[in-house]
Amino acid sequence: MMTEQGVKWACDYCTFENWPSAVKCTMCRAQKPSGPIITEEPYKSSPTLEPGPEWDPSRTEGSSSLLICPDSSARPRVRPVTTAETSSKWSCQICTYLNWPRAIRCTQCLCQRQRTHRSTESPQTSGSNGGCRLAPSSPVDPCEEYNDRNRLNTHTQHWTCSACTYQNWPKTKKCVVCDHPKPNNLEAIELAESENPSSITSIVNEQDRARWRGGCSGDQGQRRSPPTSKRESDVKMDFQRIELAAGAMSSREDQEVDFKKMKQIKNRMRKTDWLFLNACAGVVEGDLTAVEAYKSSGGDIARQLNADEVRLLNRPSAFDDSFTLVHLAIRFQRQDMLAILLTEVSQQAAKCIPAMACPELTEQIRREIAASLHQRKGDFACYFLTDLVTFTLPADIEDLPPAVQEKLFDEILDRDVQKELEEESPVINWSLELGTRLDSRLYALWNRTAGDCLLDSVLQATWGIYDKDSVLRKTLHDSLHDCSHWFYSRWKEWESWYSQSFGLHFSLREEQWQEDWAFILSLASQPGASLEQTHIFVLAHILRRPIIVYGVKYYKSFRGETLGYTRFQGVYLPLLWEQSFCWKSPIALGYTRGHFSALVAMENDGYDNRGAGANLNTDDDVTVTFLPLVDSERKLLHIHFLSAQEMGNEEQQERLLREWLDCCVTEGGVLAAMQKSSRRRNHPLVTQMVEKWLDGYRQIRPCASLSDGEEDEEEEDE
Structure with missing residues (x-):
């Protein structure tokens, strides 16, 4: 029976003898050949292919000491090593390793073997060319050259583990044997110096390898002469090692300085600093959650990169010194993030809205909203709210001192939105008649920017709270899903008419319409996802009342360049309900740069002289706010999602507005819708929440009055 020692297999790349159970070469990690299998007779004492004491060269050819499989034609035959081959090994000029004559590269350092010169050339000629002196050898086998080239590619792609010396593939971050992390060049040099200072040249370093290859395969005029003796070769080898060590030391010193500098920077970093860097990377990669995490931690949006x-970010093409999150959003064209960031920059004052004043009442209101949601039975199974609630600012604000009023408005209003809707593009409060004489000035409430601004603004305009638990978003998704056929037909007809009215003249296949509609459905189910006009149309049905959106007409870049139409401004009517099932009192929303805000009015007393002579039949407790149905150019606002039968000229659309809204025409000729709200009819929980919020500002009133009195006394003394 043949023992394990008699069935070793020789590697094609480094000729190392491996045990039969090994599937890879122990020396160079090459794959075990699937072709010829070389075996030895059991009586042979030496398990290797090198000449031994019992090995007889006369029995090499034609004897049965080596058995080669019939399929060995696929690769070169492995034959026993002769004494002539052993004596004719060539010495590498870099590492002095003795290589086999058939090897074209050094097995140790992969340096390319110098070409042999013809026998007719004299030694002086050979030495003048600068080549390495090599012993006579047989011609280079092309198969062996192919194997050497494969060994070069295989050897340079592995990295050696510093703990267990296992050779791993370059993509692995940890050693597959001991899970030791992959060392970088600096760690590899330090490890080699600590273990053996003279083994620097054996480190697998691409820079050193490039230096070695340059010394071997450069111009012949730059080649070094081969060593003439062992002592001389040792001296030259030590000199080369000193050069390599000096180069490694210089690069190592630079790396050590960089490493220490980076370590110092990281040690100084705080949690807020890391959140800021993550936010910067989030703007570049389009990750809004990283920006929101930095904002929620109280980070400064106007902070600059140093x-x-x-x-530390290590990406010069993306990050520059003194850049802010706004600069990064502009560079990478993040329009949605830019709108959020520009809104947040000016919010220096701490916000305090009625929903934050009393969390217990806010939770009760959320439960009340969830309880008032019901689903209509029948074909059109849409959800709806049973209560009619409209949020207005209390009239008691005017009784506060001017300084307290200014503080209150700073904390509840969004000054940027107010300024943009009033001054930059006059969308609200452009009529002096409505804003002054009729006391119908609209105020933009501050709103979150977490992606649910539309749903938050709807609940703010009605109940004065946010959609924190996503109750309204879930209701929106369920209504769209259960009444998909009804809303889909309206949406498809409206989009087709809109594209033709703007001269686009394109038509989609039914599959494309279905894909777009599926995308709209998916947006409704994702918390934080931006919503579209279709969702506002569905929300009008859930509220059972019209929604008027006063918004900018064009998307603009940071430089003020017009990018396109917003398409949000207009009136959204619950057209799929019966008119008798809906209320005619609308709510108002504002839209600026991808952000929605609730537009509310302030309570006022006395309505005898309002309505331009119209009989309003209102009580003293009822507040009426006049919402214009025309823009500043006196053009009628668009009515969204009309069918082909409902579309027509301005007179037909005005008639439709009068059917769904309580409309009147002022003395100045402005068509307006009346929003009615009452303290007695308003929900008691909302009234308690507003009163408790207002009490916080009433408590600071004596302090303000006292300070004013002291200033007056000082002026009298002077």
Whole structure:
């Protein structure tokens, strides 16, 4: 029976003898050949292919000591090593390793073997060319050259584990044997110096390998002469090692300085600093959650990147010194993030809205909203709210001192939205008649920017709270899903008419319409996802009342360049309900740069002289706010999602508005819708929440009055 020692297999790349159970070469990690299998007779004492004491060269050819499989034609035959081959090994000029004559590269350092010169050339000629002196050898086998080339590619792609010396593939971050992390060049050099200072040249370093290859395969005029003796070769080898060590030391010193600098920077970093860097990376990669995490932690949106932070991010093409999140959003064209960031920059004052004043009442209101949601029976199974609630600012605000009023408005209003809707593009409060004489000035409430601004603004305009638990979003998704056929037909007809009215003249296949509709459905189910006009149309049905959106007409870049139409401004009517099932009192929303805000009015007393002579039949407790149905150019606002039968000229659309809204025409000729709200008819929980919020400002009133009195006394003394 043949023992394990008699069935070793020789590697094609480094000729190392491996045990039969090994599937890879122990020396160079090459794959075990699937072709010829070389075996030895059991009586042979030496398990290797090198000449031994019992090995007889006369029995090499034609004897049965080597058995080669019939399919060995696929690769070169492995034959026993002769004494002539052993004596004719060539010495590498870099590492002095003795290589087999058939090897074209050094097995140790992969340096390319110098070409042999013809026998007719004299030694002086050979030495003048600068080539390495090589012993006479047989011609290079092309198969062996192919194997050497494969060994070069295989050897340079592995990295050696510093703990267990296992050779791993370059993509692995940890050693597959001991899970030791992959060392970088600096760690590899330090490890080699600590173990053996003279083994620097054996480190698998691409820079050193490039230096070695350059010394071997450069111009012949730059080649070094081969060593003439062992002592001389040792001296030259030590000199080369000193050069390599000096180069490694210089690069190592630079790396050590960089490493220490980066370590110092990281040690100084705080949690807020890391959140800021993550937010910067989030703007570049389009991750809104990282920006929201930085904002929720109280981070400054106007913070600038410094040189150390840019160095730590290690991406010069994206990050520059003194850049802010706004600059990054502009560079990478993140329009949605830019709208959020520009809104947040000016919010220096701490916000305090009625929903934050009393969390217990806010939770009760959320439960009340969830309880008032019902689903209509029948074909059109849409959800709806049973209560009619309209949020207005209390009239008691005017009784506060001017300084307290200014503080209150700073904390509840969004000054940027108010300014953009009033001044930059006059959308609200453009009529002096409505804003002054009729006391119908609209105020933009501050709103969150977490992606649910539309749903939050709807609940703010009605109940004065946010959609924190996503109750309204879930209701929106369920209504769209259960009444998909009804809303889909309206949406498809409206989109087709809109594209033709703007001269686009395109038509989609039914599959494309279905894909777009599926995308709209998916947006409704994703918390934080931006919503579209269709969702406002569905919300009008859930509220059972019209929604008027006063918004900018064009998308604009940071430089003020017009990018396109917003398509949000207009009137959204619950057209799929019966008119008798709906209320005619609308709510108002504002839209600026991808952000929605609730537009509310302030309570006022006395309505005898309002309505331009119209009989309003209102009580003293009822507040009426006049919402214009025309823009500043006196053009009628668009009515969204009309069918082909409902579309027509302005007179037909005005008639439709009068059917769904309580409309009147002022003395100045402005068509307006009347929003009616009452303290007695309003929900008691909302009234308690507003009163408790207002009490916080009433408590600081004596302090303000006292300070004013002291100033007056000081002026009298002077």
